[in-house]
Amino acid sequence: TGLARMERVVRERMTTQDVEAITPQTLINIRPVVASIKEFFGTSQLSQFMDQNNPLSGLTHKRRLNALGPGGLSRERAGFEVRDVHPSHYGRMCPIETPEGPNIGLIGSLASYGRINPFGFIETPYRKVVEGQVTDEVDYLTADEEDRFVIAQANAPLNDEMRFVENRILVRRRGGEVDYVPGDDVDYMDVSPR
Structure with a gap:
């Protein structure tokens, strides 16, 4: 170089x-x-002219994630496991927005609330839950940090005191496993149902 x-x-x-x-x-x-x-x-394969047809197309182009190019994968050798949706993509990568054809699953987009931390990992925001009460404190977690916590959906019903209405809450655990737990066992809650 x-x-x-x-x-x-x-x-x-x-x-x-x-x-x-x-x-x-x-x-x-x-x-x-x-x-x-x-x-x-x-x-370079990683350098492109920015799509400037309209502001939305420019924004979409800036949020694109690419697994191809130098140091990455090739279209021919990338198998189904690499192209498929993985539980660690939740809140980080959009499972829908990917091109058709040979690039399917190899080019994607950052999710609505996803961001890239200083170390290059994609983080997603969660509202902290303390003893069954949802707080306004927001923590950004990477996929490996998220695996240590029990996370409720954003559409779980809350009362005026920001506590869960139902006795058992639908949550996500390690590796995308779904379960029902008491509200006091919940660590975080999604920021948005989108």
């Missing part, structure tokens, strides 16, 4: 030039880095 080439050139110049006269300008040649950036945006 451009940075590796630049590092090699800097090391070579450090051995040949006088230590007293060395400046950053004499050591560093920025051209390999600039060439790599231009190559990425000009010819």
Whole structure:
């Protein structure tokens, strides 16, 4: 890559030039880095022209997720398991919006409330439930964090005190398993039924 080439050139110049006269300008040649950036945006599979037909198409294009390209999968080798909907996609990836044909399941979209954290993982928001009472505190959880909690649906009926009306609440557990539990056993609640 451009940075590796630049590092090699800097090391070579450090051995040949006088230590007293060395400046950053004499050591560093920025051209390999600039060439790599231009190559990425000009010819990479991951670089595309943005769809600007209307604001909605532009927004949809920015929220697209792609499993293809360098370091990713190929259309030919991607099996059904990779393309199928997985419980960890819940609230993170839209299970419906994917192209037809050879790219089905390999290109998707970020869910309505999904966001990408600083580490590159997709998070989804949940309302915290404390001793059976739903709070306004919202926590964003990744798929592996979500597996540790019992999560109620957003459309579970609540009373005026933000407590569950029913004795047993329909919840989601580890791996997408569905169960009925008492309201006091619920840790989180979905933010929206969408």
